[in-house]
Amino acid sequence: MASVKVKFRPSTVSGREGTLYYQVIHNRVVRQINTDYKLFASEWNCHSEAVILHGIPNEQERNNYLLSISSRIKWDKDRLDKIIQTLSQSGTFVTDDIVMRFHDNRQEQSFNAYISQQIARLKRLGKIRTSETYTAALRSFCGFMNDKEVLFDQLNADLLTEYEAYLKGRGNTPNTISFYMRILKAVYNRAVEDGIAEQRHPFKAVYTGVEKTLKRAISLRDIKRIKGLDLSLNPNLDFACDMFLFGFYTRGMSFIDMAYLKKTDLKNGILSYRRRKTGQQLFIKWEKCMQEILDKYPENGTEYLLPIITERGEDYRKQYTNELHRVNHLLKKIGKQLDLSIPLTMYVGRHSWASIAKSQNVPISVISEGMGHDSENTTQIYLASLDTAVVDRANKKILDLL
Incomplete structure (x- = not known):
């Protein structure tokens, strides 16, 4: 043998x-x-x-x-x-x-194995977040197939339609279904470019678009209500509230950027950091409200500014993701306590800053720069689903004319 x-x-x-x-x-x-x-x-x-x-x-x-x-x-x-x-x-x-x-042996390579190969390639390139989304899509598809290998010539429109029905049956939203389908489609198209598969357009019958998301912003009044909460008797809720407010104070800073802020990023009253998503360098004037949050917590024993990544001997990324899940879970409790119309999460803070800035007639270009978007087009798309109240009022004016 x-x-x-x-x-x-x-x-x-x-x-x-x-x-x-x-x-x-x-x-x-x-x-x-x-x-x-x-x-x-x-x-x-x-x-x-x-x-x-x-x-x-x-x-x-x-x-x-x-x-x-x-x-x-x-x-x-x-x-x-x-x-x-x-x-x-x-x-x-x-x-x-x-x-x-x-x-x-290209013709014998399975679709599952090729996705695994792409995940490994993304890790080698340091694109860890993208590799995680590919892993999630592969895990979902393997669950549908009961871990059975699928050859490229078996991947057809009928199979993917069945997969779509399987996802709907599990309660996935159209955007979640599209998320998985778009990843699988991207991998398939790459396999076609590599000469491993023949282009048969197996995704033509399934949904790969993006539906307009529900409103994910709250009002300035709600932000003030959150700020006014006395959570001193519940340190966990108090911490989650502080992280939400810090993200809002810093122009909707994302939680991952907050987690990796270093003490050396704060100099001479200016907080500077580079967005992990786009690499763009941003500068924020350090305000009293930001310092008040920082003063509430003992100095972090690591090089990081906020008490999110706190242990030197553990995986930093794991600490950040665990803390994000914990904070979002606690924020939802705060949102229910205040009877907010949408679940409160860290991402709501980012949307809210943009929405409130827009309501105060701040130019799109300024909002775009403040949030670290790579173009105003990104900001326009971002704002499109934040608040339909203006459109509703305009529609009512038209209807009142009838």
């Missing part, structure tokens, strides 16, 4: 990354399959043939890269095992047959 081993080839240059390759052995004949997976000798366990992750939180980006290599190795080895099994069932074969099949 043929066997496959994963080997590490160190670089000939000291201090440089080496590469991994597969050693295929059959009937004592050895062949190599090279890869472009690069890592350092300290990141590879030659005995267990496994990637070694860094134990330091600051090395999270490197760990994401190493995890993607680990995923690709598993995927490659699964392919090689299937090739060997197929060749064994067909009769006699030589080692070169395995290598040839591996290099020319």
Whole structure:
């Protein structure tokens, strides 16, 4: 029976990354399959043939890269095992047959495996958030298929229509369904570009648009009500309220940008930060209301300004996501306490700042700059669903003329 081993080839240059390759052995004949997976000798366990992750939180980006290599190795080895099994069932074969099949096995690659490959690529590129959305779409699709592999020629309009019905049956909104479909469609189109699949337009019968979202902003009066709350007897609710208000005070700053604010970002009365979504550099005048929130909490033991990421020995991203879920859960309790018309979340604060600015006749260009949007078109789209009251009043004037 043929066997496959994963080997590490160190670089000939000291201090440089080496590469991994597969050693295929059959009937004592050895062949190599090279890869472009690069890592350092300290990141590879030659005995267990496994990637070694860094134990330091600051090395999270490197760990994401190493995890993607680990995923690709598993995927490659699964392919090689299937090739060997197929060749064994067909009769006699030589080692070169395995290598040839591996290099020319595109038509046998499943849609699921190709998505996993794209997730690994996104991690290597450092696009962690996008890789997470792709993972969510893959998980949903695999749930529909009961974890059964789907070949590209099996991916047709009928199957996707059934998947759409499955999502509706689970109570997913049209925008959520479209979210999954658009990701799967993007992966499929990339496979077509790579020559792995033939363009058969399997997504033509399912919804991939974006419905206008419900209003996600509250009024200035409601912001004042939130600010006026006395939550001193409930520190958890008080903290969630403070984070909401801080995001509003800082022109609708997103929670991820708040979490990664560093103490060194606040200098000479100016808070400067770079948006993690767009990379745009923003500057905010530091106001008394912002300092009052900061003064309520002991100085963070990390390099970060706010008490969101507080532990040095833990995954920073995990701390941020856990805190976001916790704060949003607590904010919804506050919203119910105030009998707000919509669920209160951190994102509502961002929408509310834009909506209130618009109601005060602040120019779109100024709102766009304040929120760190990359164009006014983005802001126009953003504001389109925030408040329909102006349109309703205009319509009433017209109807009153009848």
